[in-house]
Amino acid sequence: MKKIIIATKNQGKAKEFKELYLKKGMEALSLLDIVQELPDVEETGVTFEENAALKAETIAELLQIPVLADDSGLVIDALDGRPGVYSARYAGEDKDDKANIKKVLEELIDVPEGKRTARFVCVLAIARPGEKTDFYKGTCEGSIAFEERGSNGFGYDPIFIPENETRTMAELSSEEKNSISHRSNAISKLQGRV
């Protein structure tokens, strides 16, 4: 069905436009729809690639323009790769960084230094309407600290110590994080593809 974007945040107007355009065989999308149509899929896929593609393709199809999406997570060797694609909701359905960190630290309580290796993984998907989706993967190697430190960044940053660092990711400035992060690593592979 042909789509038209309606620049409104007014629910009443959005509803009327939808009804009126549907009669003309068209789908009217408000700005609220664009945000809401992005499924909360960060945890439901089996791979980072699957989740990233789903997000990028959903919005690219809605807007009919190229869209980039990221799926990322923390892969801990001593936990057989967990939390992995379940990183954002590891401790429960609500996304809760503090609870997720607490759960990981508890699961690793008996794991000694040297066996706490882990990596942040970021997969970028670039979806273009009617074309095959491209993927770019970036990683950042490191290990899990014994306690949280620092307040920058988000997610598991306060317990992740990057290779060749003593500070956690959350103790780095955003410039420092951006120079080594899994996300910047993945973006650097795009090489002008977006």
Added chain:
Amino acid sequence: MKKIIIATKNQGKAKEFKELYLKKGMEALSLLDIVQELPDVEETGVTFEENAALKAETIAELLQIPVLADDSGLVIDALDGRPGVYSARYAGEDKDDKANIKKVLEELIDVPEGKRTARFVCVLAIARPGEKTDFYKGTCEGSIAFEERGSNGFGYDPIFIPENETRTMAELSSEEKNSISHRSNAISKLQGRV
């Protein structure tokens, strides 16, 4: 600056993508930006056309796709055209349908039947990147009731009695409203232009 849409609602990720893309001379826009960048301009312009164009052009420029916006309001003859472009915030900065209706009823308290004529006006603007914006105007003639009635629709619908009706707009079904409304009237003029 070249733009890329990032399919995320995560503020932390959005911030990092912005920083990383800025270094590449590009602007990363998250879904949150798309909604937030729409200025709350419904009341600031002097004409419906000006407000509709501002909304449509802002989002069309952001997304680089054709976008439709609507600006609409209630024009009451006995109030010299007020609330007009100020309809949504007539009673104060917060959009409050109940307060707006109360203010209009109070201002018209001494105006007799027959002198309470009014019309709903809708101006649609269709903005296409790099092209001149088109406008389509629709109206719905009627009069202002002495008290509010009905719970359908939104805005001033409970006090607006369309021509050839005894019920208020808020007492009509959405099918009935859609067959006579200022908004449907304006959309019918598009004739396949979107």
